[in-house]
Amino acid sequence: MTIQEIVHEATFGEVGLSADECLKCNVCTTACPVARVTDLFPGPKYVGPQAQRFRLATTLPPQGASTPHLTSPDATVDYCSGCGWCTTVCPADVKIAEMNNRARASMKAGHRPRFRDWLLGQTDLVGRLGVLTAPLANWSLHNRLFRWLIELVVGIHRLAPLPMFARRTLRSRLGADRRRGAADVEPPPERAVVLFHGCAANYYEPHVALAAIEVLRRNGYETIVPEQVCCGLPRISNGLYESARGRARTNLGSLADYARRGYRIVGTSTSCTHTLKAEYREMLDLDDDDTRAVSGATWDICEFLLDLHDQGRLDTGFGRIDATLPYHAPCQLRGHGIGLPALDLFALVPGLDAIDLDHDCCGVAGTYGLKKEKYDIAMAVGEPLFRKIREADAPRAACDSETCRWQIELATSTPVKHPIEILAEAYAAADRPAVASSGALAEATPGR
Amino acid sequence: MPQADVVVVGAGLAGMTAAIALADAGARVEVVARGHAATHWTAGGIDVAAPRGSETSAKGVKRLARQDRHPYAILGEGLPAALTGLRSVLATEGLDFHGDLADPLCAIPTAIGGTRRAAILPTAQANALVQWQSSERLVVCGPAGFKDFWPDAIAASLRRPAVWGSEADPDASPSRIDAIVVELPGLAGRHNLSGLDLARFFDDPRWRADALERIARAVDRSGAQRGGGRIALPAALGLADHAAAFDEASRILPLAPFEMPLVSPSVPGLRLYAALRAALRRRGGRIAIGEPVEGIAFEKRRVTSVTMAAAVRDRVIRTEGVVLATGGIAGGGLIGRSDGRLVEPLLDLPVEAPPAENWLAADPFDPAGHPLEAAGIRTDSSLRPLDAKGKVVLENVAIVGSLLAGQHYLVERCGDGVAIASGHLAATTLAPKASVSVESRRAPAAAKDTVGRQRAGTRR
Numbered sequence: 001m002t003i004q005e006i007v008h009e010a011t012f013g014e015v016g017l018s019a020d021e022c023l024k025c026n027v028c029t030t031a032c033p034v035a036r037v038t039d040l041f042p043g044p045k046y047v048g049p050q051a052q053r054f055r056l057a058t059t060l061p062p063q064g065a066s067t068p069h070l071t072s073p074d075a076t077v078d079y080c081s082g083c084g085w086c087t088t089v090c091p092a093d094v095k096i097a098e099m100n101n102r103a104r105a106s107m108k109a110g111h112r113p114r115f116r117d118w119l120l121g122q123t124d125l126v127g128r129l130g131v132l133t134a135p136l137a138n139w140s141l142h143n144r145l146f147r148w149l150i151e152l153v154v155g156i157h158r159l160a161p162l163p164m165f166a167r168r169t170l171r172s173r174l175g176a177d178r179r180r181g182a183a184d185v186e187p188p189p190e191r192a193v194v195l196f197h198g199c200a201a202n203y204y205e206p207h208v209a210l211a212a213i214e215v216l217r218r219n220g221y222e223t224i225v226p227e228q229v230c231c232g233l234p235r236i237s238n239g240l241y242e243s244a245r246g247r248a249r250t251n252l253g254s255l256a257d258y259a260r261r262g263y264r265i266v267g268t269s270t271s272c273t274h275t276l277k278a279e280y281r282e283m284l285d286l287d288d289d290d291t292r293a294v295s296g297a298t299w300d301i302c303e304f305l306l307d308l309h310d311q312g313r314l315d316t317g318f319g320r321i322d323a324t325l326p327y328h329a330p331c332q333l334r335g336h337g338i339g340l341p342a343l344d345l346f347a348l349v350p351g352l353d354a355i356d357l358d359h360d361c362c363g364v365a366g367t368y369g370l371k372k373e374k375y376d377i378a379m380a381v382g383e384p385l386f387r388k389i390r391e392a393d394a395p396r397a398a399c400d401s402e403t404c405r406w407q408i409e410l411a412t413s414t415p416v417k418h419p420i421e422i423l424a425e426a427y428a429a430a431d432r433p434a435v436a437s438s439g440a441l442a443e444a445t446p447g448r
Numbered sequence: 449m450p451q452a453d454v455v456v457v458g459a460g461l462a463g464m465t466a467a468i469a470l471a472d473a474g475a476r477v478e479v480v481a482r483g484h485a486a487t488h489w490t491a492g493g494i495d496v497a498a499p500r501g502s503e504t505s506a507k508g509v510k511r512l513a514r515q516d517r518h519p520y521a522i523l524g525e526g527l528p529a530a531l532t533g534l535r536s537v538l539a540t541e542g543l544d545f546h547g548d549l550a551d552p553l554c555a556i557p558t559a560i561g562g563t564r565r566a567a568i569l570p571t572a573q574a575n576a577l578v579q580w581q582s583s584e585r586l587v588v589c590g591p592a593g594f595k596d597f598w599p600d601a602i603a604a605s606l607r608r609p610a611v612w613g614s615e616a617d618p619d620a621s622p623s624r625i626d627a628i629v630v631e632l633p634g635l636a637g638r639h640n641l642s643g644l645d646l647a648r649f650f651d652d653p654r655w656r657a658d659a660l661e662r663i664a665r666a667v668d669r670s671g672a673q674r675g676g677g678r679i680a681l682p683a684a685l686g687l688a689d690h691a692a693a694f695d696e697a698s699r700i701l702p703l704a705p706f707e708m709p710l711v712s713p714s715v716p717g718l719r720l721y722a723a724l725r726a727a728l729r730r731r732g733g734r735i736a737i738g739e740p741v742e743g744i745a746f747e748k749r750r751v752t753s754v755t756m757a758a759a760v761r762d763r764v765i766r767t768e769g770v771v772l773a774t775g776g777i778a779g780g781g782l783i784g785r786s787d788g789r790l791v792e793p794l795l796d797l798p799v800e801a802p803p804a805e806n807w808l809a810a811d812p813f814d815p816a817g818h819p820l821e822a823a824g825i826r827t828d829s830s831l832r833p834l835d836a837k838g839k840v841v842l843e844n845v846a847i848v849g850s851l852l853a854g855q856h857y858l859v860e861r862c863g864d865g866v867a868i869a870s871g872h873l874a875a876t877t878l879a880p881k882a883s884v885s886v887e888s889r890r891a892p893a894a895a896k897d898t899v900g901r902q903r904a905g906t907r908r
Contacts, residue, residue, distance in 0.1 A: 026713040027484045030644055042640045088738030091483030091780070264724030276761040295760050337739050358729065 015099050015282070017376065018150045018282050021092040022049035026204065028086035028096050033361040034079060037380035041079035043321055044086035048096040051077070051103065077103045081365035081381070082237055083331040098282055099237065108239040116155040120367040121235035121243065127203030130165035138164050157375035161364065161410035163204040163402070170197055170206035174225055185314065189262035192222040193304070194255065194297075200229050200402035206356070208402075211424035212268050212301050218284045218427055219308060219315050224228040224263070231275040233306035236283050243317045248280045248291075256290035259297035266299045268420055270400045271332040271366065273300045301420050303340035309348070319429025322351040325422065328385060328408065330401035331361050342400060342419035359385035362399075364407035370401070379411065386411040452478040454878050455754045456771040457794065458660075458781070460485035461774030461864060462849025464724040465534055465871025470771075471731035473879035479733065480756055482740035484721070486779060491709035492716020494545060494568040494681070496527070496865030497766075498553050500815065505567050505865070506549040512862060517822075517854035521861065522829050523869035530872030531568075531865070541723035542691050546574035554579070555613050555620070557586070557680060559597055559708040561605025563612055565861065568856060572685055572694045575678050575706035579620055585677030585764060587670070587703060589663055591632040594641055596710045599627035599684040622677065630666045632659045643710040644718070646684035648793075649692045656686070660700040665690050675704035683707035683715050690719055741764065741786035744770060744794050750844050751795075769844040769878035772797075772825075773871070776850035776857075782823060790823050795842065798835045800826045800853040817856030824853030830877040831870060846874035 022045070029035055029043035041047075051074045059072060077100050086096035108117075119126065130137040140146040147158040156162075186192065201209035213223045228251055232244035255265055255276075276298040280286045296432040299307070306312040329340050346354035362382040363369050369378025389412045390399050397416045399405050405416040456467045459481035467477045497508030497520070513524035520527070530547060535545050547568040555563035556576045580586075586606070589598040605611060605624045612621040633655060635641060650656045663681075667673050679701055686693030693756055697705045709716050728735060739756040746752055751770045756763045774781030774794065782790050788804030801823035807816055824847075826834045831846040848870035850863055857863035 014576065025489055026642065026644075027488045029482070029642065030488060030713040030718055036648065046640060089484045090738075091485060093482065093740070274759060298760065335759060336737060337756060338763055339734075339736060339739075 007296070012038050015095040015102060016052060016055070017097045018093065019049035019052035019099065022094050023092050024050070025091070027089050027091060028094075031085045031089040033083060033085060033363070033376060033381040034081050038079070038377045040377070042074070044080065044100065047074045047080065047103070048079040048086065048099045049094055049365075052099055055103070062212055075107065077107065079377070080104065081363075081368040081374075081378070083361045083363070083365050084335055085331065088334055093359055095282075101239075101283060104234050105239040105241050113238070113240055114155070116371065117238040118240065119154065119218035120370060121238045122230075123199040123203075123234045123280045124230040124236045124247075127165070127169075127199050131167070131169050131203050134165040134167050148392045151372055154185050155231070155372045156370050157372045159410075161403075161406040162370070163200070163406050164258045167205055167208050168206070170202045171225065173206055173210075185223045186224060189264070191220060192224050192263065193299075194232070194256070194263045194265045194331055195223045195225050196228060196251075196269075196272055196276065196298070197225065197295050198267060198269035198402075200269055205402060205418075208268050208418045208421060211418070211421045212266070214424050215301075215305070215420055215427065216266070218400065219305070219313070224294060226258065226259070231269075231272040232284070233271050233275040233279065234367055236275070236279060236412040237368070241284060245284050245286065248284055249287055251276070251281070252286070252290040252294055255297075256293045259293040263297065264299050264304065265294065265297045266301050268301050268400075268418055269402055270300055270330055270336065271403075273298050282387040300336055300338065300341070300400070302345055303336065303338045303421070306344050307343040309345070314348075315427075316348050317350045317430050318423070319432070320351040321349055321422070321426055321429060323353070324392060325352055325356050326389050326392040326394050326397040327419075328357050328359065328362060328389075328397065328399040328404060328416075330399055330404045331365065333400055342398065345423060346398075349422070351365045352422070352426070354398070357385055357388050357397075357401045358387065361385075362404045362407045364403050369407060378407070382411060384428075389414055451766045452476050454478075454769040454771060455480060455703055455765055455767045456773055457481070457744075457754065458485060458771075458773030458775060458779070458849070459721075459723070459735065459737060460487055460773060460775060460779065460849060460867065461720070462720075462867035462871045463771060464728060465530070465868050466771045466773060466846070466848055466874040467723065467733050467735075467871075468537055468727050468731060469533070469872050471505065471728060471733040475875075475879055477728070477733040479728065479735040480739050480741060480754065480765075481735075481737050482780075484737060485775065487717050487721040487724070489712040489714055490717045490720075490864075491573075491714060492570050493566050493573060493709075493721050494531070494864045494868070495566060495861040496531070496549060498565040498567075498861035499859070503552055504550055505553065508553070508860070508862070509549070509865065512855075512860060515854070519852040519853075519855050519866045519870065522827070523833070523866060523873060526873055527865055527869040529663030530869045533872060534719040534868050537727045538720075538723045539749055541726045543719060543723040544571045545569065546571060546578050557588075557602075557606050557611075557701055557708065558653075559602060559682065561602040561611065563606075567612075570719070572683070572690070572705075572707040573709070573716070576680075580622050582623055584622050584673050585624045585626065585672055585675060585703075585725075587626045587628055587667060587677065587679045589628040589630060589667070589738070591641075591646065591659075591681050592629050593635060593638065594682065595644065596643055596664050597708070599629055602680075602708075603627035623675075624677075626670065626672045628663075628666050628670055628672070629694065630663050632662060642713065643682055643684045643715050644687070644713045647687040647715045650684060650686040651689045653689070653692070656693055656696060657700075659790060660697055664701050667702050677703050679703040679705050680708050681705055683709045685720060687715060687722075697882045726730045734888065741794055741841055746795070746842060749840070751842055769846070771846050771848055771871075771874045772851060774850045774851055775784065776824060777820065779850060790820075792825060795833075795845070797825050797833045797841060797847075800824060806815075815859060817859040819856060821852055821856045824851050824855070826853045831874050844878065846870075846877045848874050870891055 025374050029045050032044050034041045035043040081101040084097040141162050151158040197209045232247035235244035277295050363378035408416045453475040454470050456463045456479045467479045470477045496505040499508050502508035509524050512518045513520040551567045553565040553567045556566045586598040588603045590599045606625050742757045743755045753764050753766045789801045790801040802819045807820050827847050833841045849867040
């Protein structure tokens with residue numbers, strides 16, 4: 001894609017033109033977690049629909065595409081974390097977050113990406129190398145001297161939350177036959193789902209995917225794990241659209257056939273599943289049969305389980321978990337527009353007192369909070385959330401999104417679990433003789 | 449499919465009032481809205497009624513209720529109780545209001561140097577409600593470089609006697625009006641400083657102690673405090689920590705302070721929304737912003753479910769009732785079509801509206817109000833929508849707020865009162881069936897409903 005095409009797209013596409021609906025009411029600014037804590041970002045209205053008018057004006061005739069303005073009139077758009085709250089609260093349906101993301105991409109188009117931003121986009125490459133060298137990688141990435149060096153050389157903040165690499169990837173733990181999923185041994189779509197595990201579950205937290213597989217098995221679903229790569233979201237967030245499209249095409253090539261055959265694609269990462277559902281279309285402008293098929297077949301794991309429950313088909317034989325569980329709904333979940341299914345599921349677990357923490361954003365927003373110049377902003381954005389979790393004084397908290405979990409764990413020293421881990425634990429509790437105490441159960445996370 | 453007893457569409461004052469009252473009645477409520485609503489734009493007071501020629505809100509309500517097409521013809525009687533109820537809900541959340549229905553409507557000075565008539569205002573604006581004594585001064589004070597509040601221009605405009613109204617007692621204005629501009633810490637050279645930014649500065653106890661000291665010193669230096677009077681400040685005295693910020697301002701400043709609401713984003717409006725939201729959540733109500741309603745399904749004159757747009761697969765909530773709080777033309781509750789029709793987009797309810805050739809008034813500031821303003825949905829006395837023949841269209845739908853036909857809320861200043869009274873009434877219309885436990889409800893009319901209810905019985 002040429003630079004001019006990107007500029008054209010950013011201005012004339014559905015996203016760009018929605019600026020015309022902006023009333024300038026500033027509701028988006030009131031909801032922006034970043035503008036709340038820093039002067040470096042003036043707010044979504046200013047860099048979004050307001051700046052968009054300039055972008056539109058400079059590319060409309062008579063100037064035409066021959067004199068495109070390549071950069072956003074306001075470079076502070078780079079401080080948008082992409083949490084999406086502006087789009088959520090806008091009463092006029094302006095696609096503010098999407099507009100800002102595109103503006104950032106067009107600002108960066110034509111330049112070689114900064115090494116740091118490129119690196120943060122390569123979650124699969126980093127993951128593969130990290131797992132190969134896990135003991136060394138984990139030691140160095142959590143060594144203060146190394147982190148200081150990394151900050152100096154690469155620009156990743158020395159205190160930012162980096163996860164631990166797993167010793168083995170999820171895929172290697174599951175074994176070759178499961179991975180390949182040869183068509184002749186596959187159970188039919190009524191008895192199986194396709195798992196999109198994403199980078200987090202493959203390289204860092206295989207236990208989350210294993211918990212999902214166990215919960216699905218309990219409800220009569222086998223799990224098929226076809227070939228897949230990073231969903232591409234870290235690349236989109238860092239303005240690397242073309243490379244993200246490559247990842248998207250690989251995934252679509254592998255998943256579309258399953259989708260067409262009626263399999264549902266289930267994921268434990270809310271951001272990966274949201275990318276499959278919406279961002280291939282909205283951000284990468286992929287609009288073919290494969291994209292539509294995969295989008296329509298994709299489910300967040302909790303959304304899927306709640307749907308089973310609504311059909312009266314969820315095994316509700318959960319054991320007791322007597323605990324308070326503070327829950328943070330990640331920003332990406334709101335993009336799904338599915339409500340808060342994890343809370344509905346938690347309500348089925350006897351003894352479990354899940355509290356909706358009701359805070360907008362933990363701050364990290366994928367890779368945003370890892371960056372040297374944005375780390376302090378990210379921590380300030382999440383601080384009210386961290387305070388609520390500290391005050392709740394609960395043994396654990398829960399959150400659907402991996403980067404949020406790592407951010408909250410780092411900031412609060414409270415272990416943060418994926419909801420599916422809690423549910424798997426509740427099933428396990430039902431299987432054990434009744435010696436249930438919350439202390440004993442806390443050790444029982446499967447897959448560990 | 450999730451289940452709610454009542455789905456409230458719209459998160460403005462009317463929708464939130466209805467949702468809170470329904471939750472109080474024991475209903476499972478879910479508020480859904482495409483975005484934030486007029487709460488974020490309005491001045492944060494409660495405008496009940498201020499038509500020309502009425503000295504109090506109560507008299508204004510009576511006058512409007514006499515027009516039999518006005519919402520107050522239905523709502524007027526229930527208004528005092530609804531207002532008292534909501535005020536106590538908000539007070540629990542730390543947001544107190546002063547003034548009442550029987551109090552005189554006063555000329556309140558505004559941030560553009562005009563006045564508007566009001567009687568019920570939040571604590572931080574309430575000092576503007578007290579009648580001006582002949583010796584009293586008004587000091588308009590704002591931070592330097594703040595583009596939304598120009599003390600010199602405001603004071604200059606307020607010095608014109610005509611601003612204080614021909615109906616008002618000529619004595620009931622300040623004896624002298626001064627402007628003071630103060631350099632506040634950390635604001636120099638800031639671009640795009642909004643009332644919201646300023647309010648967040650005031651949330652910081654150390655910053656605000658310093659800022660209030662500077663304001664107090666500036667007032668002292670000007671000598672404006674002699675003889676007593678009041679000081680008008682931009683409505684930005686804190687957001688999360690507003691009560692403490694206003695207390696401190698009252699203690700430290702040599703004159704009695706009051707806030708002047710600014711252009712959007714409105715800080716007093718944000719405080720109101722925060723209090724409403726906290727009250728709803730405290731009662732177990734749910735709220736989902738950013739999920740536009742795509743459609744509402746009904747069978748035999750009863751609404752059965754509400755469908756929201758999601759990333760893929762619509763999200764459907766099965767429900768026993770719907771409160772439609774989607775606003776009027778400004779809020780998107782009514783949409784003007786190019787063929788000259790006004791439509792209600794969610795249920796295609798019959799809209800009472802003037803014919804297209806009468807949409808435009810000769811005088812845009814006609815004291816009688818704009819003809820299109822009165823457009824809306826006609827209802828029965830339980831707020832259920834009616835067709836042109838006066839027959840109830842949907843049994844379990846209640847219309848609230850500015851979607852109600854017959855009001856000219858801009859000139860009558862009745863929008864908040866109609867919102868609160870209709871929200872309250874909607875709860876009594878829809879709650880009786882909803883407040884009973886799921887198992888003991890009467891048998892539903894439609895077979896499809898039965899399935900839904902049994903499912904509901906298994907949830908939670």
